[in-house]
Amino acid sequence: MIPVIALVGRPNVGKSTLFNQLTRSRDALVANLSGLTRDRKYGEARLGSRPFVVIDTGGISGDESGIEAQMAGQSLLAIEESDAVLFLVDAREGLNAADEALARHLRQRNKAFHVVVNKIDGLNEEVAVGDFYALGVERLFAIAASHGRGVRQMVDELLAGFPEPEPEAAAVDRSDSVRVAIVGRPNVGKSTLVNRLLGEERVVVYDQPGTTRDSIYIDYERDQQRYTLIDTAGVRRRKNVRETVEKFSIVKTLKAIDDAHVVVLVMDAHEGIVDQDMHLLGHCVEAGRGLVLAVNKWDGIEPHQRDWIKTELGRRLVFAAYADTHFISALHGTGVGHLYRSINAAHSSATRKLNTNQLTRILEGAVLEHPPPMVNGRRIKLRYAHAGGQNPPLIVIHGNQVGKVSNSYQRYLEKVYRRELELVGTPVRIEFRAGE
Ligand code: GDP
Ligand code: GDP
Numbered sequence: 462m463i464p465v466i467a468l469v470g471r472p473n474v475g476k477s478t479l480f481n482q483l484t485r486s487r488d489a490l491v492a493n494l495s496g497l498t499r500d501r502k503y504g505e506a507r508l509g510s511r512p513f514v515v516i517d518t519g520g521i522s523g524d525e526s527g528i529e530a531q532m533a534g535q536s537l538l539a540i541e542e543s544d545a546v547l548f549l550v551d552a553r554e555g556l557n558a559a560d561e562a563l564a565r566h567l568r569q570r571n572k573a574f575h576v577v578v579n580k581i582d583g584l585n586e587e588v589a590v591g592d593f594y595a596l597g598v599e600r601l602f603a604i605a606a607s608h609g610r611g612v613r614q615m616v617d618e619l620l621a622g623f624p625e626p627e628p629e630a631a632a633v634d635r636s637d638s639v640r641v642a643i644v645g646r647p648n649v650g651k652s653t654l655v656n657r658l659l660g661e662e663r664v665v666v667y668d669q670p671g672t673t674r675d676s677i678y679i680d681y682e683r684d685q686q687r688y689t690l691i692d693t694a695g696v697r698r699r700k701n702v703r704e705t706v707e708k709f710s711i712v713k714t715l716k717a718i719d720d721a722h723v724v725v726l727v728m729d730a731h732e733g734i735v736d737q738d739m740h741l742l743g744h745c746v747e748a749g750r751g752l753v754l755a756v757n758k759w760d761g762i763e764p765h766q767r768d769w770i771k772t773e774l775g776r777r778l779v780f781a782a783y784a785d786t787h788f789i790s791a792l793h794g795t796g797v798g799h800l801y802r803s804i805n806a807a808h809s810s811a812t813r814k815l816n817t818n819q820l821t822r823i824l825e826g827a828v829l830e831h832p833p834p835m836v837n838g839r840r841i842k843l844r845y846a847h848a849g850g851q852n853p854p855l856i857v858i859h860g861n862q863v864g865k866v867s868n869s870y871q872r873y874l875e876k877v878y879r880r881e882l883e884l885v886g887t888p889v890r891i892e893f894r895a896g897e
Pocket of ligand 1: 470471472473474475476477478479579580581582604605606607608
């Protein structure tokens with residue numbers, strides 16, 4: 462288990478500064494995990510010997526009038542799914558009423574927290590922290606987030622309180638396996654879909670002892686293809702379907718997405734697309750994963766509403782237009798088998814080996830059809846292309862003045878590559894490099 466640590470506190474106490482300190486050496490993952498919601502930021506941190514997840518909960522003002530709503534809204538989920546809460550306060554401002562209100566509310570929720578007195582640079586530490594013992598905690602950390610002072614020590618001490626991660630159960634060879642994550646917000650039908658997918662006659666499930674991962678990894682074979690289903694709903698951990706549903710966890714969902722080749726994002730046709738769907742979708746696109754959209758509970762939709770819903774979906778999901786959309790009923794099994802066609806297509810597109818000659822030829826054709834615009838009287842020259850990575854496919858284009866290539870021209874090239882290479886179900890990334 463990777464510990465999850467939430468940062469809470471009033472605005473301006475230094476949460477995002479600390480967040481950046483903790484995550485900056487891990488830029489790749491942070492880029493993937495951040496931007497999920499407006500108010501909260503998730504990052505994978507590795508300071509010292511162990512990784513952990515850090516959540517910046519955004520500000521809770523501590524105004525009595527708004528505090529309940531704020532806690533209940535954006536920050537609560539983050540606080541609830543965390544293993545430790547770091548409650549930041551500002552040494553320069555001293556203890557104030559808003560801090561006390563916040564501490565009270567955390568306590569009411571039975572959430573243990575550590576007080577972190579930030580901005581002690583240039584202050585007498587003993588004097589600076591003295592006030593804050595009034596918040597009633599035994600252990601106070603004194604740090605200067607912007608200087609990195611005391612941060613490492615604090616993290617070491619915190620992490621020492623968590624059990625060492627257990628060694629993974631005997632490693633399963635998943636090199637030939639298509640890893641498929643089933644994700645979605647609560648109640649959209651993930652568990653029903655997982656059961657349906659595994660209950661199919663043509664599926665042979667290889668039962669593995671439960672691993673220590675947060676999501677459950679289920680290996681099976683269908684039509685001679687191996688799959689690993691990444692089950693964020695935790696179906697197989699429950700003894701029966703009636704047992705209480707696992708709590709939805711964003712950290713778990715993000716990890717599942719990062720770990721997958723293809724994500725099946727499940728939505729609920731009855732509720733339409735809500736903000737949380739959009740956040741998850743945005744993250745799938747940003748993470749560059751293969752993507753299949755499953756609009757579930759289609760059984761309960763009146764025929765005359767269906768066209769309207771489809772139009773609405775098309776309109777809101779344009780930025781993920783590369784993904785196939787399926788209208789399914791996990792409950793009755795309708796359309797579920799067809800998901801495989803899209804999953805397989807997305808997987809093979811996302812992981813295909815691209816050939817340098819072919820990439821350059823396509824580039825030449827695209828440039829001929831539509832030359833890049835002139836910049837300051839000189840034409841941008843795009844010379845050749847090669848493959849830069851898979852899942853998502855990355856195409857690296859070399860040329861002159863490539864910094865001046867407009868977004869719309871880049872989108873045009875993406876479109877041409879997608880068409881010529883017949884890439885479906887996956888984003889296509891293009892990167893420009895200057896010179897030879
Ligand atoms: P947030 O709103 O809680 O995320 O706070 P920020 O991280 O945005 O920090 C608010 C302000 O405090 C910024 O101007 C930071 O530069 C400053 N700040 C953060 N940490 C420190 C610190 O350790 N020492 C000092 N002197 N300033 C800090
Ligand atoms: P999860 O929280 O995403 O795992 O959602 P569940 O699989 O637990 O489903 C939530 C509720 O929606 C349950 O009552 C299911 O029976 C119901 N449900 C799931 N799939 C369908 C479907 O295709 N049609 C209908 N009508 N209900 C469904």
